[in-house]
Amino acid sequence: MRAGDVGFSGEGESMTEPATRVKQLAPDLWLLDTLFQGSPGVIASYLLTGPDGLALVDVGSAVTLETLLASIRATGHQPEDVAHILLTHIHLDHAGATGPLLRHTPRARVYVHHIGAPHLINPTKLIESASRIYGDKMQQLWGEMLPVPEERITLLDEGVEARVGQRTLRALYMPGHAIHHVAFHDAANAIIFPGDVAGVRLEDVDYVRPPTPPPDLNLEDWAASIERLRALRPETLYLPHFGPATGRERHFTELRKRLFAWGDIVARGMRQGESDAQIADDLAAAADPEVAREATAAGDPAEEVQRYELASNYLMSAQGYMRYYKKTHPEALAN
Numbered sequence: 001m002r003a004g005d006v007g008f009s010g011e012g013e014s015m016t017e018p019a020t021r022v023k024q025l026a027p028d029l030w031l032l033d034t035l036f037q038g039s040p041g042v043i044a045s046y047l048l049t050g051p052d053g054l055a056l057v058d059v060g061s062a063v064t065l066e067t068l069l070a071s072i073r074a075t076g077h078q079p080e081d082v083a084h085i086l087l088t089h090i091h092l093d094h095a096g097a098t099g100p101l102l103r104h105t106p107r108a109r110v111y112v113h114h115i116g117a118p119h120l121i122n123p124t125k126l127i128e129s130a131s132r133i134y135g136d137k138m139q140q141l142w143g144e145m146l147p148v149p150e151e152r153i154t155l156l157d158e159g160v161e162a163r164v165g166q167r168t169l170r171a172l173y174m175p176g177h178a179i180h181h182v183a184f185h186d187a188a189n190a191i192i193f194p195g196d197v198a199g200v201r202l203e204d205v206d207y208v209r210p211p212t213p214p215p216d217l218n219l220e221d222w223a224a225s226i227e228r229l230r231a232l233r234p235e236t237l238y239l240p241h242f243g244p245a246t247g248r249e250r251h252f253t254e255l256r257k258r259l260f261a262w263g264d265i266v267a268r269g270m271r272q273g274e275s276d277a278q279i280a281d282d283l284a285a286a287a288d289p290e291v292a293r294e295a296t297a298a299g300d301p302a303e304e305v306q307r308y309e310l311a312s313n314y315l316m317s318a319q320g321y322m323r324y325y326k327k328t329h330p331e332a333l334a335n
Contacts, residue, residue: 050165176222
C-alpha cells in the first residue's frame, strides 16, 4: 500500500469480499476508496450515516461496484440501508455505478441535476460519447452503465436540500466542468462536497489539476464557480479525486491559474495545427514535472504522475479544451 494508508481499515482480502480501503472522517462520515483500476486514492465515494438511512455522495464507476458495496459493509453498515444517492454530476467516474447499485439499495433515491437526469434514465448518448473517448477500453474502465428508473430520481437545482442525519446538504449549481454539475454544501459544518469543480488533488500530493473533459467545459463558468466556492469559505473540501482538502485560498488560486494556463497551451497547439494527441503531450510536458516535484515526499513520483493520469487523463483534457475553443472562442485560434 501507499504512504498515507495508515488509519485505513478493511484492507485485507477474503474469498467473498474484494479488498477495501475506508477511513472514518467524522462520527457520521466515511471516505470509501473505490480502488479504481486497482490503484488507491484515485476515485472516492463518501458515506454519510444517520438514523433514517445512509447517503452516498458520488458512487464511482460500474466496474468498481463490488468494491463500493464491500466498502459500505467494512464501515459496519449495509447497502440496503442507503436512502440517498447524491450525484455531483453524471460522468462515469462519479455516477456510472448508479443503475446497478440500485439493485442493492431498494430504499435509495437518486438526487441529480435536472439537466443530467435524462442521461441517467436513458444513458445511450452518455455511453456513446464516452465510447468515442475511450474506445475499446470502455468496458475495462467503466463497466456497464444501466438505466436509472425515473421514479427513483429526485431532480436537483439551486437550493434543493437533502437531510441526512444531523446534516443538511444544500445543492449549489456549479457549471464549468459540466453543465449539469452541482456541489453539496453543509454550511453548519463548513464543508463542501464539490465534485470535480474543485479540481483533482490526490492525497499526499499538493498539486491541483483541472479535469477538463468534453463536451461541456466552459472556462468562464468554471472561474465563476471557483469564486463562488471560495466565497463560501469552506474549512474542508471533500474531493472525489481525492479525499479531504484544506487550505482553500491556495487550492482555489492554483486551480484557477492552471485552468487558464492549460487553456493557453491548448489554444497555442490548435493554432499550430496540432492533433489532440500532440496537445495532450504538450500538457503532459508542462504538468508532469510539476506533479513529480510535488510528489517527491509522497513516494514514487512516476507512480503519482500515473495516478493523476488515471484521475483525469491528458487526451480527454485536451479534447475538452479543443471543443470549448471551437464552440465558444474560435477567435482565439486565429494566427
